[in-house]
Structures are given as C-alpha cells and as structure tokens.
Amino acid sequence: MTSKRVGIVVFPGSNCEHDVAQVLNNSGIETEFIWHGRSDLGEISGVILPGGFAHGDYLRPGAIARFSPVMSSVIDFAGQGKPVLGICNGFQILTEAGLLPGALQKNARLKFLCQEVELEVANTTSCATSLAHKGEKLRLPINHFEGNYTCDLKTLESLEANNQVVLRYLENPNGSMNSIAGICSKEGNVVGMMPHPERACDDLLGSIDGLQILKSYASNL
Amino acid sequence: MEMSLHSSLGLTDSEYDMIVEVLGREPNHLELAMYSVMWSEHCSYKSSRIHLGRLPSQGDRVLVGPGENAGVIDIGDGIAVAIRMESHNHPSAIEPYQGAATGVGGILRDIFTMGARPIALFDSLRMGPTSDSKNRWIFSGVVSGISGYGNAVGVPTVGGEIDFDETFSANPLVNVAAIGILPKERLVLAKASGAGNLAVLLGASTGRDGIGGVSILASSGFDESSAAKRPSVQVGDPYEEKKLIEACLELLDMKIVVGIQDLGGAGITCATSETAANAEMGMDVYVSEIPVRESDMEPFEIMTSESQERMLAIVRPDSLDKVMEVANKWQISASVVGIVRDPVSLKSGAKVGLLRVFDKPDGELLAEVPAASLADEAPKYRREMKEPEDLNARWSRVAGANADASNLNSDLLAMLFDAAWVYRQYDHQLFLNTVTKPGQDATLLKASGPGVRYTGKGIGASADGNSRWCFVDPRLGAATVVAESALNVALVGAEPACLVDCLNFGNPEHPTVMWQLSEAIDGIAEACKALDVPVVGGNVSFYNEANGTDIDPTPVVTTLGIVPSLVARPPGIGFTKETHLVLVGETERNLAGSRWAYQLKNDRSGALPRLDLDIHRSLIVAVQGLVRNGDMYSISAIHDISDGGLALALAEMMLAGQFGVEIFEGAVAGHVELFSESPSRVLVATDNPESVISYVSGHNLKGSVIGDVKDSRLIVPGLLNLGLDELRQAVRQNSSI
Numbered sequence: 012m013t014s015k016r017v018g019i020v021v022f023p024g025s026n027c028e029h030d031v032a033q034v035l036n037n038s039g040i041e042t043e044f045i046w047h048g049r050s051d052l053g054e055i056s057g058v059i060l061p062g063g064f065a066h067g068d069y070l071r072p073g074a075i076a077r078f079s080p081v082m083s084s085v086i087d088f089a090g091q092g093k094p095v096l097g098i099c100n101g102f103q104i105l106t107e108a109g110l111l112p113g114a115l116q117k118n119a120r121l122k123f124l125c126q127e128v129e130l131e132v133a134n135t136t137s138c139a140t141s142l143a144h145k146g147e148k149l150r151l152p153i154n155h156f157e158g159n160y161t162c163d164l165k166t167l168e169s170l171e172a173n174n175q176v177v178l179r180y181l182e183n184p185n186g187s188m189n190s191i192a193g194i195c196s197k198e199g200n201v202v203g204m205m206p207h208p209e210r211a212c213d214d215l216l217g218s219i220d221g222l223q224i225l226k227s228y229a230s231n232l
Numbered sequence: 233m234e235m236s237l238h239s240s241l242g243l244t245d246s247e248y249d250m251i252v253e254v255l256g257r258e259p260n261h262l263e264l265a266m267y268s269v270m271w272s273e274h275c276s277y278k279s280s281r282i283h284l285g286r287l288p289s290q291g292d293r294v295l296v297g298p299g300e301n302a303g304v305i306d307i308g309d310g311i312a313v314a315i316r317m318e319s320h321n322h323p324s325a326i327e328p329y330q331g332a333a334t335g336v337g338g339i340l341r342d343i344f345t346m347g348a349r350p351i352a353l354f355d356s357l358r359m360g361p362t363s364d365s366k367n368r369w370i371f372s373g374v375v376s377g378i379s380g381y382g383n384a385v386g387v388p389t390v391g392g393e394i395d396f397d398e399t400f401s402a403n404p405l406v407n408v409a410a411i412g413i414l415p416k417e418r419l420v421l422a423k424a425s426g427a428g429n430l431a432v433l434l435g436a437s438t439g440r441d442g443i444g445g446v447s448i449l450a451s452s453g454f455d456e457s458s459a460a461k462r463p464s465v466q467v468g469d470p471y472e473e474k475k476l477i478e479a480c481l482e483l484l485d486m487k488i489v490v491g492i493q494d495l496g497g498a499g500i501t502c503a504t505s506e507t508a509a510n511a512e513m514g515m516d517v518y519v520s521e522i523p524v525r526e527s528d529m530e531p532f533e534i535m536t537s538e539s540q541e542r543m544l545a546i547v548r549p550d551s552l553d554k555v556m557e558v559a560n561k562w563q564i565s566a567s568v569v570g571i572v573r574d575p576v577s578l579k580s581g582a583k584v585g586l587l588r589v590f591d592k593p594d595g596e597l598l599a600e601v602p603a604a605s606l607a608d609e610a611p612k613y614r615r616e617m618k619e620p621e622d623l624n625a626r627w628s629r630v631a632g633a634n635a636d637a638s639n640l641n642s643d644l645l646a647m648l649f650d651a652a653w654v655y656r657q658y659d660h661q662l663f664l665n666t667v668t669k670p671g672q673d674a675t676l677l678k679a680s681g682p683g684v685r686y687t688g689k690g691i692g693a694s695a696d697g698n699s700r701w702c703f704v705d706p707r708l709g710a711a712t713v714v715a716e717s718a719l720n721v722a723l724v725g726a727e728p729a730c731l732v733d734c735l736n737f738g739n740p741e742h743p744t745v746m747w748q749l750s751e752a753i754d755g756i757a758e759a760c761k762a763l764d765v766p767v768v769g770g771n772v773s774f775y776n777e778a779n780g781t782d783i784d785p786t787p788v789v790t791t792l793g794i795v796p797s798l799v800a801r802p803p804g805i806g807f808t809k810e811t812h813l814v815l816v817g818e819t820e821r822n823l824a825g826s827r828w829a830y831q832l833k834n835d836r837s838g839a840l841p842r843l844d845l846d847i848h849r850s851l852i853v854a855v856q857g858l859v860r861n862g863d864m865y866s867i868s869a870i871h872d873i874s875d876g877g878l879a880l881a882l883a884e885m886m887l888a889g890q891f892g893v894e895i896f897e898g899a900v901a902g903h904v905e906l907f908s909e910s911p912s913r914v915l916v917a918t919d920n921p922e923s924v925i926s927y928v929s930g931h932n933l934k935g936s937v938i939g940d941v942k943d944s945r946l947i948v949p950g951l952l953n954l955g956l957d958e959l960r961q962a963v964r965q966n967s968s969i
Contacts, residue, residue: 023471023474023475023478023562023563024384024386024471024474024475026386026474026662027662029663029681029682030662030663030664033664034664046561048561063386064383064384064386064470064471064474066471067384067469067470067471067472067474068384068471069471122656122657123379123380123383123656123657123658123659124656124657125383125655125656125657125658125659125660125661126656152661154383154659154661154662156383207661209664210661210664212664213664215667215678215798215800215801216661216664216666216667217667217801
C-alpha cells in the first residue's frame with residue numbers, strides 16, 4: 012500500500028485537529044497539519060477541515076475562514092475530484108467557501124447542543140460513506156450551536172434529486188431542513204457533516220460508529 | 233465627612249499606616265492603587281491565611297502544592313496533571329454571562345501558566361430557586377457564559393454539579409475547576425529570574441474593564457447598589473484565549489521562556505510583583521509600552537485593569553525574536569513592557585527587589601515599591617471567631633421530628649433535577665478523553681491530550697459541595713463533603729490522589745463566618761489526612777452576602793483520582809438490566825442536614841450523621857475493586873447514597889437506566905431511613921450478590937441484598953410507589969427553566 016497522507020487544515024480557533032489526526036493515525040493513515048496561512052497543500056491525498064471555531068467564528072462561522080489563504084488551494088484540490096471532508100465547523104466553512112450549497116444557521120431552540128444523535132446513511136457514493144450501506148443507522152455525537160441546515164427550496168430539491176444528502180437525523184435535534192446532517196457535492200468528493208465521526212471511534216468512549224465514516228474516507232484517498 | 237482616597241479604594245486606616253511604614257513615606261495615588269488591589273481580600277487571603285496552613289498539602293505524588301497558580305501531581309509514565317479551582321461568584325451575580333465566562337478564562341490561564349494543556353473543565357453551580365425570575369436569569373446566563381466561553385476556547389466541560397437553595401438567591405456560587413496535562417519536564421513556575429531578562433506582555437490589549445474588580449467587587453457584599461459595580465466585571469474573548477493557549481504552549485515547548493504568569497485579579501501589578509518577588513528580583517515596568525484599548529488611560533488604570541486574555545512571559549533578550557515570531561503566527565500582540573532588575577541593597581544590608589513603574593523607558597518614575605511587599609507581605613488578620621449562639625440548641629433537637637411525612641412520593645418528586653439541560657450546552661467530548669459523561673458520580677477521562685500520549689492511565693474527578701450539611705455543622709459537613717467526593721472518584725474506579733477546594737463563605741468581619749471557615753478547614757483537613765488526599769490548591773471567596781445576610785457556608789472540593797490501568801468502562805449508575813440490589817454500608821437514622829428535612833421541611837435542627845473515616849477509607853478501596861472488576865462481580869450499576877438519601881439514589885439509578893426497583897418488605901424501616909444522608913453507603917446492582925457481599929466483608933464492610941431491580945416502578949413498601957414515567961415527568965417539570 013502506498014502511504015496516503017491527509018492534510019488537516021488548522022485555522023486559529025480550530026480545536027478538533029488533534030482528535031481527527033489521532034483517529035486517522037490509529038488507523039494507519041499519516042496526517043499533516045496545514046496552517047491556514049499556507050497557500051500550497053503539499054503532497055497530500057485528502058483534505059479535512061476539522062471542527063472548532065475558526066477565527067473565533069466571528070461575524071458568523073466560516074465567514075472569515077473562507078478568506079484564509081489556504082482555501083483557494085482547497086477549492087482547487089476539490090476541483091480535481093480529490094476527497095475533502097468538513098466536520099462541524101469544517102462543514103460551515105465549506106458552505107461559506109461555496110464548495111457546498113446552503114448554510115448552517117443557529118439551532119432551532121437557540122442553544123448549543125452536545126449530545127449523541129442517531130443518523131441514517133442516505134447516500135453511499137460520497138467519499139465519506141462509500142463503505143456504509145444505504146439506510147444504515149449510526150450513533151454519532153453532535154457539538155454545535157449553528158448546525159441548522161438551510162437553503163432555498165430549489166437547492167433543496169436539487170440536493171434530493173441528485174442524491175447529495177449523505178446523513179439524516181432520525182430525530183431532528185436542530186431544525187435542519189429535511190433533517191439534513193450532512194451533504195456532498197454532485198461528484199461526491201466534497202462532504203460536509205455536522206456530526207463528529209472522530210468522537211465515536213473508541214469502545215472505551217462508548218461507540219465506534221464513526222469508523223464507518225473515517226474508514227470510508229480513507230478508502231477514497 | 234469626605235471619604236479618604238485609601239478608604240474609597242478599599243484600604244483601612246491601619247493598612248494605610250502599614251504602607252507608609254513599608255515605604256518610609258506617604259504613597260502616591262498610583263502606589264496606593266497598586267496596594268489596594270494586591271492587599272484586597274481576594275488577592276492576599278488576609279483573613280484566611282492563618283487558617284489555610286492547617287490543610288495537609290504534602291504527598292508522594294505532589295509536584296506543586298498550594299500557593300502556585302495550580303497544584304500539580306505526578307501520575308506516572310512521565311505525565312503530570314495540573315488542577316485548580318476558583319470562584320467567580322460576585323461577577324456572576326451582577327453580570328452572569330461575562331462573570332461565568334471570565335471565570336472559565338481565568339482558571340484556564342492558571343493551568344497553562346504551569347506548562348499544562350488544559351483538557352477539562354468542571355463547574356459547580358449554586359443558585360437560588362428557579363421559581364424566581366431573577367434567579368432564572370442568573371442561572372441561564374451563567375450556563376450560557378460557561379458554554380459560550382468554554383466551547384469556543386476549545387476545552388471540554390466534562391462534569392460538575394448544580395444545586396438550588398434560597399441562601400444563594402442574591403449571591404449565586406459559580407465555582408470552576410480546570411485540569412491540565414503535561415509532560416513532567418515542561419513544568420514551569422512563575423519566576424522572573426535573570427537581571428536583564430525582558431517582561432513580554434502577550435495577548436489582549438489593556439482596557440478600562442475590571443478596574444478594581446478584586447477590591448471593589450470581590451471583597452465586599454451585595455446590596456441594592458450592586459448593579460453600579462457592573463463596570464468592574466471583565467469581558468471575555470475566548471478566541472483570544474485560544475490563541476494565547478496555543479502560543480504559550482508553543483513557546484514553552486521551544487524552551488525559550490524563563491518564567492510565565494497570567495494576568496488575572498489585580499492585572500499587571502499582580503503579575504509583575506509576583507514574578508519578581510518569587511525570584512527575589514526587581515522589575516521595571518514602562519506604562520507607555522503596554523498596548524491599550526482606549527486613549528487617555530491613567531497609569532493607575534493601566535496598572536490595575538483586569539482586562540482578560542493576557543500573559544506575562546519572562547524571556548532572555550536573545551530569544552525575543554523567536555517569541556515575536558510565535559506571537560505573530562498566532563496573531564496575538566506581544567510587547568516588551570519591562571525588564572528584570574537586580575535587587576537593591578538597603579543601608580541595613582538587606583536586599584530588596586523593587587517594582588518600579590515608569591511612564592516610558594528612561595522616563596519619569598511613577599511608583600517605586602518593594603515587589604514582595606505587594607505580593608507576599610499583605611497584612612494577615614486573626615479575625616474574631618464565634619460559634620452561633622443557637623448551635624447547641626439546634627444540635628440537641630432531632631431533625632424532622634415534627635415534619636409532615638405523609639406525602640413521601642411527592643417529596644421525592646420535588647427533589648428530582650436533570651442537569652442534562654446544562655451539560656448538553658457544553659462540549660464535553662473534545663480531545664477524545666471522556667469515558668463517562670456528565671451525569672454520573674464522577675467523570676472518568678483518559679489521561680492524554682495533544683502532546684501527551686495515552687499510556688493506559690485514567691483520571692477520575694468529581695466536584696462536590698453541600699451547603700446544608702455545612703450549615704448544620706461546618707466541620708463534620710466539610711469532612712463529609714470530602715469523603716463523598718473521594719468516594720465519587722472511586723465509583724469510576726479511580727484512587728483519590730489530591731483535591732482542590734473553593735471555600736465560599738460570608739462576610740469575614742462577622743465572627744460566626746470566621747468560625748464557620750475555621751471549622752470547615754479543620755473538617756477538610758481531618759478527612760484529607762485520614763483518606764490520604766493532599767490539598768494542592770484552593771481559593772477563598774468571602775463576602776458572599778446580600779443585604780447583610782451571609783450565605784450558608786459552602787466549601788466545594790474537586791477531587792482528582794488516578795486509574796492505574798484503564799481497561800473497561802465503569803458500570804455507571806443506571807439500572808440497565810433486571811438484577812439484585814445490594815446495599816453496602818450502614819444507615820444511621822438521622823435526618824439532620826438532609827435535603828428532606830432541611831430544604832423540604834425547613835428544619836435545620838439536629839447533629840449530622842456520624843462519619844467514620846476508617847470505614848470510609850475501606851469503602852473507597854473496596855469500591856475501586858468492585859468497579860475495576862465489574863465483570864467479575866457481575867455489576868451492572870453502582871451509585872453512592874448521598875444528597876436526598878436512599879430515595880433519591882434509587883430514583884437517579886432508575887432515571888439513568890430503564891428499569892424500576894422493588895425494595896424488600898422491612899428492608900427500610902421508615903422515612904427517616906429513606907431520606908437519611910448518612911455517609912459511607914453504596915448501592916450495587918449485581919447478578920451475583922453473594923460475591924459482592926463476601927468481597928466487601930473482606931474489607932470489614934456490611935453488605936445486604938435489599939431488593940430487586942425489575943419492572944418500571946420504584947417501590948419501597950409503605951413508603952414510596954412511583955412509576956418511572958412519573959419520575960421522568962417530574963424531572964422534565966423541575967428542570968425546565
């Protein structure tokens with residue numbers, strides 16, 4: 012097997028970069044932190060935008076991060092069909108950067124939510140769900156204030172028509188349209204999701220359902 | 233009569249005279265402002281210091297004890313753990329969101345100042361009843377503040393406690409503890425050594441927020457005019473703090489920092505005088521070099537501002553470029569604001585490190601005082617102590633003797649509260665360490681973090697307090713709080729290793745308050761000695777009073793324990809399968825200090841149930857064995873009996889699982905036994921009760937089967953009969969604010 016290396020983009024305010032790296036490293040995948048001020052990505056086979064509060068989430072989550080120098084390279088990288096995964100704040104950044112449609116607004120009840128949710132895999136062609144079965148149930152933690160997915164109706168129809176909804180909540184915790192927890196680009200190589208798969212990869216912590224997501228992602232590097 | 237300047241700054245006449253004696257002259261305005269903050273109750277512990285020395289602080293594992301920014305213990309494998317607890321009661325009372333948020337920010341700086349990566353926060357909250365709208369405003373503001381700051385700064389809030397009592401209506405308690413982890417060799421202390429080294433101020437610029445916070449706000453009580461003190465509350469910026477954490481840890485990893493200190497209460501005056509005094513050196517500070525947020529700030533404002541998210545690093549001149557590079561990368565400001573100086577020789581021959589404040593380099597001297605006189609030589613008061621006049625009368629009565637015991641079902645329902653509403657708002661999983669989530673007896677964490685590899689060790693931690701026990705008997709109450717906290721960490725399989733305390737008391741000028749403090753310290757000391765748990769740090773919060781009424785005495789402790797080899801998840805408290813229920817320990821029929829008598833029946837009489845620390849120590853050892861070998865003893869749930877007695881413990885076990893429990897006829901004699909909060913008792917749900925009973929009897933503990941876990945009702949014959957659905961409904965009702 013050739014060594015595959017994942018670039019984990021670190022913005023000031025990111026905080027899940029070490030967690031994602033730890034889980035990938037435990038699965039034998041090399042990782043490299045890529046500082047947001049860099050304009051080249053170097054030799055990597057995939058990009059992950061981790062959770063956290065990039066640039067303090069000031070203005071609104073992802074609104075400043077999309078202007079970080081690294082993002083134009085991430086957009087080019089995605090354009091080449093290579094796998095890009097945005098988790099939580101990373102998902103918010105992907106929508107702000109225009110790599111994924113729609114936006115994440117404040118949770119319906121206007122409270123931060125850190126809890127486990129049950130999800131259904133809605134698409135098995137994306138780079139983050141290719142090893143899962145359609146309809147498979149996963150229990151993953153969410154951890155966000157702005158996770159309420161929204162978009163215009165035309166976009167919503169096209170997301171559904173093109174099979175771009177990747178994960179759906181079984182019990183909608185935050186008011187997301189169509190219970191959307193994660194979506195992908197038309198080509199399936201760019202995925203954004205609010206749940207944190209890296210937080211459910213250790214029996215000692217209570218769940219290993221997240222491995223289904225991260226192993227899928229790794230298989231597409 | 234016009235108030236003198238020193239009185240308006242919170243200094244007494246005799247303190248003013250002491251300052252004149254130290255300086256050999258009258259202090260100027262700036263010097264007076266600096267003494268007023270450093271000699272405030274909050275910074276100097278002037279009323280409590282003579283008592284705090286009685287707490288045991290030594291232990292084989294202790295690397296750093298009380299008096300530093302945080303306590304540090306060695307947990308083996310080259311890993312050290314830092315822990316610190318602090319109150320932010322007064323700011324939270326008048327500005328709940330920012331008060332609580334800056335409490336979190338401050339405690340985190342105490343942790344990374346030691347070179348530790350903060351990996352966990354705990355919050356212990358005591359609020360007035362939520363039936364009152366102002367209490368609801370305070371409560372939800374405090375929770376939002378902790379959530380807003382803690383989540384964004386990237387440190388998970390993994391545990392805590394919440395209690396409601398009328399005594400906290402005007403003066404809530406917001407106590408926050410933080411845990412950090414570090415490779416042992418990264419430990420650093422707050423010392424400004426090496427003449428010629430530079431003092432570099434990192435982080436936020438200095439504004440007018442929080443001026444006199446420690447002297448005006450934290451060192452006096454509340455009344456109708458308290459809202460006017462709002463400008464004394466600081467404003468927090470978690471993003472700035474996050475960058476500051478990363479930058480400081482990077483600097484410490486590069487080994488280019490000689491010493492480092494956070495800026496909290498008393499701001500730059502505190503950081504410069506303490507670091508200089510710790511190294512027995514002097515320091516020159518240049519006001520013009522301190523970046524400010526507003527124009528026209530007076531030197532005394534700049535020197536005493538409590539603006540948040542600032543650190544003072546002492547660096548060698550040849551490292552300055554590298555420091556600037558790191559600061560630049562993390563987009564934080566860094567300015568050389570001073571220089572370390574050799575001490576000067578007095579005529580007497582003694583050497584003294586001077587803190588000198590200049591308006592600019594080579595400029596005018598604005599203040600010149602011995603650094604140690606600010607940091608270490610504040611007056612110590614042996615304040616008058618007096619036990620409450622009604623103490624013996626209260627103790628001689630039997631608690632709950634005349635209380636109405638005809639509605640035990642509804643009494644229990646009134647006690648239920650689900651803290652999930654609170655901890656769902658906190659990120660409690662970051663860093664992939666959280667083995668047991670909030671809502672259990674204690675939190676269990678893997679001992680690891682960015683830069684510290686997991687070696688198989690675990691950390692258990694629990695924050696505990698009980699104002700009712702401590703009102704009835706501050707000494708035995710405080711000892712029982714320590715005992716419960718140590719037992720809690722054992723319930724997730726950890727061996728208690730150290731604790732930190734937050735001593736929340738009323739006005740120290742009231743002799744009964746000083747008596748309560750002294751008694752509580754003796755109680756903590758007794759329990760800690762008997763259980764071999766050193767106190768590695770703490771904080772005293774006085775003046776928790778409103779309109780002349782002191783709060784009930786409330787020492788809160790956070791105990792930290794170690795799991796030498798973390799191989800399985802502990803059973804947890806929930807009834808997750810039908811099985812047998814064993815009670816370990818013996819119940820004293822005594823309702824003194826119980827939630828039932830004290831809170832529901834408003835009866836504060838009685839002497840607390842006895843605490844036998846030898847038995848308790850055996851129980852802690854036995855419980856660790858049961859939890860670590862849960863499979864061997866077929867244990868599906870384990871929980872201590874504490875606040876709310878057996879009744880509340882059973883309800884909590886049902887609510888955390890999905891089964892009911894039926895207690896045998898005659899196993900519980902009456903409502904006194906049902907609601908007694910006598911210590912050293914644990915409930916164990918097991919398929920193999922004989923093995924559990926025989927194991928605990930090997931530790932000289934009594935165990936007996938008292939019922940079956942089954943169906944979905946809570947049945948204690950003749951006393952309680954409630955469905956799980958009724959419990960759930962009551963929880964929802966009581967917990968929605």
